[in-house]
Amino acid sequence: MKPTLSSRPTLVMLTLALINVVSLSATAFAAQALWVADAFKGTVVEFLSAQVAAGGNHNQTPHLTNASATTSSSSRPPRSSWAFRPTVPPTSFSETLSSMDRLG
Amino acid sequence: MIFHAGDLWVSSSGSEGNQVFKIFKFLPSSLKTSGFQTAAVTLTPDGSNSLDGPIGMAFDAKGNLWVANGFANTIVEFAAKSIKKSGSLTPVVTIGSNGGSLDSPVGLAFDNSGNLAVSNRGNNTIAFFHKSQLAASGSPTPSALLQSAALSSPFQIVFGPSIK
Numbered sequence: 001m002k003p004t005l006s007s008r009p010t011l012v013m014l015t016l017a018l019i020n021v022v023s024l025s026a027t028a029f030a031a032q033a034l035w036v037a038d039a040f041k042g043t044v045v046e047f048l049s050a051q052v053a054a055g056g057n058h059n060q061t062p063h064l065t066n067a068s069a070t071t072s073s074s075s076r077p078p079r080s081s082w083a084f085r086p087t088v089p090p091t092s093f094s095e096t097l098s099s100m101d102r103l104g
Numbered sequence: 105m106i107f108h109a110g111d112l113w114v115s116s117s118g119s120e121g122n123q124v125f126k127i128f129k130f131l132p133s134s135l136k137t138s139g140f141q142t143a144a145v146t147l148t149p150d151g152s153n154s155l156d157g158p159i160g161m162a163f164d165a166k167g168n169l170w171v172a173n174g175f176a177n178t179i180v181e182f183a184a185k186s187i188k189k190s191g192s193l194t195p196v197v198t199i200g201s202n203g204g205s206l207d208s209p210v211g212l213a214f215d216n217s218g219n220l221a222v223s224n225r226g227n228n229t230i231a232f233f234h235k236s237q238l239a240a241s242g243s244p245t246p247s248a249l250l251q252s253a254a255l256s257s258p259f260q261i262v263f264g265p266s267i268k
Contacts, residue, residue, distance in 0.1 A: 032215050033266035034250075036223060036230065040257035048266055052221075052232065052250060059251045063266070 033063070108163045111144070115158040115171065125155040127171070129187075147182075150192040154180055160260070162212035162220070168196075172209040172222060177201045179209060179222060181238070200243040205231050211261040219247075223258035230258060 034047045045062035105114040110132045118124035128143035135141070149155035157175030164170060167184035180195035187193070201207065207226030214220055218235035231246040 032263040034213070034221060034230065035262050035264050036211075036255065036258045037260045038255055038257055039225070039259040041254070043254070045252075045254050046266065047230075047250065047252075052230075052248065059253070062252060062254045065254055 036062075106161050106163070109167075113161055113169075114143075115161055117157050117159060117174070123157075125149050125153075125158055127155065127158060127161070127169075127187075127193075145187065146190045147187060148192045150194045152194070154182075154193050154195050154198075159210040160212040160223070162214055164214055165218055170212055170214075170220065172212050174208050174210055174225070177206045177209065177226075179206065179212070179220070195241075197238065198241045199233070199238065200241075202243040202245050204229075205243070205246045205249065210259055213261045213263050215263045221261055221263070223261045225257050225259065228252075228255045228258060230255070230261065 033049055034052050035044060036047070037044050043065055046064040047060055048063045051060045051063070105112060107113070112130040112132075112135060114128045114130070116124060116126045116128065125148070127147040129145035129147075130141055131144045134144070147155075153176060155171065156173040156178070158171045159174045160172035162170045164181075169182045169184070169187050171180050171182070173180060177200070179199040181197040182193050183196050186196075199206070204224075204227050206222065207224040207229070209222045209231075210225050211223035212220060218238075220233045220235070220238055222231045222233070223229075224231060228251070230250040232248040232250070233244065234247045237244040237247065
């Protein structure tokens, strides 16, 4: 998988590799936010596209955290499965939570 | 479980002491009433344990089914044509772990560009694979590995709109 290094082609290959890495980091996952349901915390968090696209190993603080889901009901199990309603993108965080409530 | 083209797909890892790994497809017509329903398609592992603790599933733009094997720490792709009828599944692509890139993977989500995000319950990370890394079997290094103190057991994930 790794390129073989030898004289002049090496520079070309390394340059292409660098472009590829930069391109991959800059363009991948750039258009959307990532929503994560955490089964232990009972939370839903949102990471912005810029956080996701940063590339490499990195620690991130969520853009939004649905803290209310943690304590809203002691009888309710943590949310681990949910989805956006496909035809009606949420316009607010409360709308998102309402959508999740409907999905159970 | 996920919906795809109106059908409901359900993965099953059985119960403790009774691990039965299967994937079921239910037609919309079978979801109109409560009660026992027979799956239209039942998919089972092949001899290489192609399903090993399946939990998360996602379809790519071509209709291929991707499954997160939580026990085997693999992501497998099943061709669209192979999941139309019941039978055992042999993956066309198997993505293995590379230095903890897959650690009890459970959630899968494709973004609009065909890149894949994977939630890892084992090490509380989200791994991202560029679509070019999914073309063939291997153990690629993720293009990004997101970590956060906010994650203690990341489960289902989905790409969606950002809420300002």
